[in-house]
Amino acid sequence: MGEGGGALTAGTKRLVIRLEEGVRFSRELASPITRMLAVLVDLLVMLVFMGIVSRLAFAFAPALGDVGVALYYWAGFVIMFGYPLLTEWLWGGQTVGKKLLRLRVVDAGGLHLRFPQILIRNLLRPVDQLPAFYLVGGLVAFFSPTSRRLGDLAANTVVIRLPRQILPDLEQIAPTKYNSLRADRPLAARLRQRIEPDLAGVLMELVLRRDILLPESRLTAFAAAATVLRRLGRVPDEIAEQLTDEQLVRNTVDLLFRQEIAGAGILTAVDTRKH
Amino acid sequence: MIVDLPRFLKNEQSAWQDLQMLLDRLETEPDAALSLDEARRLHTLYQRAASGLARLSTSPSERGIRDYLEPLVARAYGEIHGRDAVRRLPFRPWHWFFRSFPRAFRKHWLAFALAFSVTMVGAGFGALALALDPQAKSAIMPFSHLLGEPGERVANEENQSETSDMRTTFAAQLMTHNTRVSILAMALGMTYGVGTWILLFYNGVILGAVCLDYIAAGESVFLSAWLLPHGSVEIPAIFIAGQAGFVLAGALIGRGSRSTLSDRMRAVVPDTATLIGGVAIILVWAGIIESFLSQDHEPVLPYGVKIAFGLVQITLLILFLAFAGRRKAKWEKEAAL
Numbered sequence: 059m060g061e062g063g064g065a066l067t068a069g070t071k072r073l074v075i076r077l078e079e080g081v082r083f084s085r086e087l088a089s090p091i092t093r094m095l096a097v098l099v100d101l102l103v104m105l106v107f108m109g110i111v112s113r114l115a116f117a118f119a120p121a122l123g124d125v126g127v128a129l130y131y132w133a134g135f136v137i138m139f140g141y142p143l144l145t146e147w148l149w150g151g152q153t154v155g156k157k158l159l160r161l162r163v164v165d166a167g168g169l170h171l172r173f174p175q176i177l178i179r180n181l182l183r184p185v186d187q188l189p190a191f192y193l194v195g196g197l198v199a200f201f202s203p204t205s206r207r208l209g210d211l212a213a214n215t216v217v218i219r220l221p222r223q224i225l226p227d228l229e230q231i232a233p234t235k236y237n238s239l240r241a242d243r244p245l246a247a248r249l250r251q252r253i254e255p256d257l258a259g260v261l262m263e264l265v266l267r268r269d270i271l272l273p274e275s276r277l278t279a280f281a282a283a284a285t286v287l288r289r290l291g292r293v294p295d296e297i298a299e300q301l302t303d304e305q306l307v308r309n310t311v312d313l314l315f316r317q318e319i320a321g322a323g324i325l326t327a328v329d330t331r332k333h
Numbered sequence: 334m335i336v337d338l339p340r341f342l343k344n345e346q347s348a349w350q351d352l353q354m355l356l357d358r359l360e361t362e363p364d365a366a367l368s369l370d371e372a373r374r375l376h377t378l379y380q381r382a383a384s385g386l387a388r389l390s391t392s393p394s395e396r397g398i399r400d401y402l403e404p405l406v407a408r409a410y411g412e413i414h415g416r417d418a419v420r421r422l423p424f425r426p427w428h429w430f431f432r433s434f435p436r437a438f439r440k441h442w443l444a445f446a447l448a449f450s451v452t453m454v455g456a457g458f459g460a461l462a463l464a465l466d467p468q469a470k471s472a473i474m475p476f477s478h479l480l481g482e483p484g485e486r487v488a489n490e491e492n493q494s495e496t497s498d499m500r501t502t503f504a505a506q507l508m509t510h511n512t513r514v515s516i517l518a519m520a521l522g523m524t525y526g527v528g529t530w531i532l533l534f535y536n537g538v539i540l541g542a543v544c545l546d547y548i549a550a551g552e553s554v555f556l557s558a559w560l561l562p563h564g565s566v567e568i569p570a571i572f573i574a575g576q577a578g579f580v581l582a583g584a585l586i587g588r589g590s591r592s593t594l595s596d597r598m599r600a601v602v603p604d605t606a607t608l609i610g611g612v613a614i615i616l617v618w619a620g621i622i623e624s625f626l627s628q629d630h631e632p633v634l635p636y637g638v639k640i641a642f643g644l645v646q647i648t649l650l651i652l653f654l655a656f657a658g659r660r661k662a663k664w665e666k667e668a669a670l
Contacts, residue, residue, distance in 0.1 A: 075407070081383040082390060083403045083410070128505035135509040139516075150360055166595060170411045173424075174606035181609060184513070185520040185528070208523040212581055212605075214598045221400045262338075315338050 073204055073216055075168045083168070085218040088161045090199040093217055094192065099155030100142065107137045139180065146176045151215075160220040166204065167214070175213040182209035238297055239309045246313055249291040257286070258314050265311050268304070280304040342398065345385050349405060352378035356408045379409035432658030434611035437604040438573065439654070441580045448575030451530055452568075455537020460545035462538070473542045483550035490555075490630045504624030511567060511616045515574035519581070519609050526582030533575045540568070558636035561643025563623035566650055570615040577608040615650075622646075 072084040088096075115122075115130040122129070145153040151163035151171050163179065165171050186195025186207045195207035204216050239246055253261075264283060268276055284303035287293065287310055301309065355375055359367075367375065386402045438445065462469050471480055478486070514532075521528025547556035584597040592600070626639065 075410075077410070081387055081406065081410075083383075083386060083406045085404065085407060124499050124501045127499070128501040131502065131505040131509055135512070164407075165411065167599070168407055168410050169414055172603075174603045177606045177610070178602050181516050182520045182523060184517050185523055208520075211594075212523055212585075212598055213602055214595055221404060316340075 071205075073166070073218065085164065085216070086221065087205045088159075088217040088219045090196055090205060092159055092161065092219070093199070093205075094196070096153065096155030096159045096161055097192065099158055100153050103154045104137050104141055107141065108134060111137070142180045142183075143176060146180070147173055151176075156217070161217050162220055163210075163215050163217055165214065166206075166210075166216045171215065175215050179209035179213035179215050182207075182212050185209075237309045237312050238300060239313050242294070242297060245291055245293060245297070249287070249310055249313060252290045253287075253310070253314060258311075261307055261311050262315065265308055277303070280307055283307045338398070341385070341388075345381070348378055348381050349385075349402070352382055352409060353405060356405070356412060359412050360408075375409065376413060379406070379413055382406050382409060428662065429607070430611060430614060431653075432662065433607050435654050435657040437607040438576070438611070440604060441576055441608070444579035444583065445572060445576040447579050448529075448533055448572045451533040451575070452537035452540070452572060455534035456541030456544070457537075458534075459538035459541030461541075463542045463545050464549075470542070470546065473538060475539065479543060479546075483547045483552045483555075487552050487555045487630075491632070493630075500624045500628075503628075504620045507623050508617050508620030511570070511620065512613055515571060515612045515616060516609065518571060518574040519577040519605065519612075522578030522581030523585060524582075525585055526579050529575050529578030529582065533571070536571060554636050554640075555630070557643070558630065558639040559627055562639050562646070563619045563627045565643040565647035566615050567619035567623065569647070569650060570612045570619060573608055573615075574612045577605045577612070580605050580608070 071087050071089070073087055074082065074084040076082045111130060111133040115126050115133075119126050142153050146156075146163055149157065152161070156162060163171060163176070165175065183195075186192055186198070186209055188194045192207070195209070198211070199205050199207045202211070204210075206216055210216060239249065261283060264279055268280075271279060280303040284306045287306055288298055291310075293306070298306070352375075355371070355378065359375075382402060383406050386399070386406050389399055389402065459473060462473060474480060514536075518529050518532050521532055544556065547553065580601050581598075584601040585594070587594060587597050590597055626634070626642070629639075630636075
């Protein structure tokens with residue numbers, strides 16, 4: 059139960075946050091392997107910083123003497139603890155490694171990430187690193203339903219994978235083309251009535267993702283979907299013969315997800331079919 | 334219900350983009366204050382996006398739209414609800430150290446008492462072990478300079494007329510080492526306190542063994558003058574780090590609490606962070622004292638001065654932790670209204 063009346067549950071790879079007002083959203087959790095890669099990148103960055111500091115200390119050693127050596131000790135300590143702290147605080151839960159791998163630390167209840175949380179999750183690294191190479195943290199994260207290491211459990215944080223926020227191009231459904239399924243009103247009604255929402259969603263995904271499928275896989279997928287549609291809608295032979303498998307699927311998706319305004323020929327209204 | 338996705342997208346897209354721009358601005362300028370109109374607009378846009386998401390989740394829809402909308406709603410939710418919780422008051426280092434830190438200490442005084450007790454039990458065990466078996470000295474004490482006879486060390490230290498020219502380096506080593514140990518004592522609280530308990534007990538064993546060794550050799554004055562100047566703040570700092578560890582462990586165990594683990598951890602994180610931050614500050618001071626004062630002995634520095642310094646310091650620390658920050662500052666009273 060998060061603040062604001064939310065409830066927190068976790069799926070296999072997603073953190074699901076449900077709020078009392080009925081809103082539900084989920085975030086994809088980063089896997090322990092991806093997180094380890096981010097840690098390696100950050101380690102590399104810290105080594106570069108340490109290399110720069112040691113070169114500077116060496117160059118200024120004759121002038122600074124004792125103070126120079128002390129500064130070197132301090133710099134090593136500050137880089138080790140300060141680098142993840144500072145970057146996660148300034149970049150809203152991201153380090154260089156996390157930025158590269160599109161990861162982000164967020165509050166487990168979906169709230170604003172606060173500095174004490176960042177401090178605690180980073181100060182707990184020494185325990186997560188025990189006995190070496192994040193073995194304790196890795197094991198805890200592996201068995202945790204929300205992929206959290208001890209530092210995340212203490213700070214109430216999770217590491218999520220950031221999706222690319224690009225809206226899909228729904229024009230791929232081909233709105234301006236003639237849809238022969240609409241002309242046959244009994245067939246259109248049959249398809250709308252018999253196609254379950256889950257299947258409708260799968261058909262939509264297939265149409266929008268056709269370009270990323272290999273040609274053979276695309277043909278197989280559309281053929282399988284068309285077979286199901288022909289059976290469910292009892293599509294007449296004269297219509298079935300005119301359409302390829304892909305056209306049948308596209309026209310069905312168009313039929314399901316758009317509704318024309320009578321006489322206008324423009325597809326705008328909402329289908330309010332209920333199950 | 335199947336949603337007419339193209340129409341839905343056409344109607345909602347501009348509102349989502351407005352929300353995204355507003356959130357981008359808030360995230361890049363975390364201290365930016367929203368005007369009343371902007372706050373209302375943020376709330377309206379959030380509600381619109383959230384209702385869109387709820388609508389999509391009840392119908393078969395393109396996954397890309399949900400993948401776009403879910404993080405947007407999540408970010409807006411975090412901004413709206415998190416901002417109230419954070420209140421965005423500017424960080425005041427002076428207030429934090431002189432008010433928040435002692436308040437957090439007092440709030441969890443039982444955890445401090447536990448850390449103190451565990452160390453004292455360890456000290457008793459260390460002293461007893463050395464008293465019963467003097468040969469165990471090499472096994473108990475990890476530092477080579479403590480393995481010799483106390484009398485010989487005192488004679489050597491008092492015969493050194495020159496001070497080391499590596500004091501700053503020594504101070505830096507002490508600060509970083511002690512801070513690492515303190516962080517570990519706090520972090521091991523996540524082992525249900527077992528790790529913190531072991532670390533404090535072990536520290537106590539060494540402390541008890543060293544004290545007994547010097548007292549038995551008749552070097553109580555040297556021991557007090559050597560340990561008190563820095564130990565009077567360094568040792569309590571380790572106790573406070575242990576206290577932070579036990580606070581974490583208490584939240585993890587959650588005995589007698591009906592809250593979820595998540596809520597229990599959320600409740601103690603700010604205090605734990607404050608405690609460990611305060612420890613770091615104290616250890617910086619302790620490192621300076623240990624390097625620049627504790628290592629000087631008679632005839633360079635009279636033992637009476639060193640002991641008096643240590644006693645004054647621990648008295649001030651006790652008074653600070655017991656009484657500082659009891660009264661609310663004027664701005665705190667205003668913020669609470």
